[in-house]
Amino acid sequence: MSVVRYNPHSAAQRSQTDFSNPMFDDFFAPFAYVNETLAKNRDLGPKVDIFEKDNKIFINAEMPGVAKEDINVDVKGKVLTLSGERKSEEEIEEKNLYRRECYYGSFERSFTLPFDVKSEDVKGKFNNGILKLEIAKPKAETVQKIAIS
Secondary structure: OOOOOOOOHHHHHHEEEEEEEOOHHHHHHOOOOOOOOHHHHHHOOEEEEEEOOOOOEEEEOOOOOOHHHHHHEEOOOOOEEEEEEEOOOOOOOHOOOOOOOOOOOEEEEEEOOOOOHHHHHEEEEEOEEEEEEEEOOOOOHHHOOOOOO
């Protein structure tokens, strides 16, 4: 038996696909990404893994189709912001378009970290559409053993 995470909105999503009607699109939009504008905004930003290891925070962000020159990483206090632009290689006329699932344009995601970050403490590599950031924790944040006599 496998464990499945409960999603209270899954029934709403199934009902919406069963009934193809604009009324359902507007009604269920807050719960499901049925609205095209919402779907574009959701899919455009990079998906990330954030984890801690060896007194460092690691962020791996998927950015397929984004050039290294089009990626920005900014830090201010505890907030780290990833932004950039996914550019279309060619323009396709609407009359020649059968289906469009790939979205292009600017994106931005911000993450609040548990400590203030200095730009010199952030190292980054970009390879094969994956941005890997390594953020050193401040010395005050690291756990230090206290000798008891």
